[in-house]
């Protein structure tokens with residue numbers, strides 16, 4: 196070991212398990228209920244006059260989606276679950292070492308979860324870290340209760356950021372692996388990053404931000420997605436935005452919808468395992484059109500321009516910024532050219 200510098204003390208890295216929920220502000224709870232419960236297929240775990248806590252059929256915990264009544268649609272927070280209670284202290288140390296504000300929320304202050312660390316991450320996202328979540332009955336085999344698109348669980352959260360390389364470095368330091376990227380010469384356009392052994396928990400895509408581009412929920416089969424598209428079309432609702440189609444990135448089958456407040460949800464199925472310790476990163480060229488839709492399907496303009504605003508730790512809408520030095524190709528979320 197001669198010739199090597201002694202190890203320097205480093206801030207402990209919290210053991211993040213997975214993306215756990217999104218917390219969205221909606222303007223009309225009845226309309227939101229009709230979309231998210233009746234159509235997408237969520238089950239109600241709890242409700243009060245202003246809030247719905249919802250879970251999918253594969254969830255054994257209290258919620259994977261929170262809908263709160265408010266005046267302006269926005270993303271209030273994203274939730275990440277950590278392995279132990281001690282990891283919450285590591286969350287605080289990790290972020291405070293980087294100059295981030297961290298608010299500790301004691302147990303009992305939010306329904307269904309134990310103590311939380313609410314973090315103002317370096318890119319303007321409000322991230323809630325939690326270990327304890329109350330259990331709820333898992334409805335996976337209660338086919339008699341399934342309805343709508345039979346949503347199973349949260350799969351991923353897609354964030355629009357002006358500087359993907361900086362955000363990628365931060366989440367790499369937090370222990371995330373990188374399953375796929377879209378790259379050009381000397382420019383990282385997008386990265387798909389995971390803690391659970393799937394393609395991603397968080398996607399980082401270049402664009403005006405911080406904004407929530409979409410939240411991806413998993414359904415069991417592609418037939419759920421086709422059925423959902425038929426039902427929405429038959430109702431003549433303006434909620435279908437893009438797809439159904441097959442992604443190049445992630446290889447998943449997908450459909451994008453906008454809820455009555457404009458929140459974008461991806462209904463998603465059949466990506467792949469990434470849990471091997473030496474899992475290789477699949478790097479797509481910005482010049483490869485198959486990355487966006489493997490079948491060559493067209494993409495609607497709203498995809499490139501519309502995303503949801505973010506609330507800061509005090510509930511104020513975050514200002515956003517465009518990429519400082521955007522690439523030559525307008526990429527947009529999911530690496531679309």
Ligand SMILES: [Fe+2]
Nearest residue numbers: 351353411461
């Ligand atoms: Fe997605």
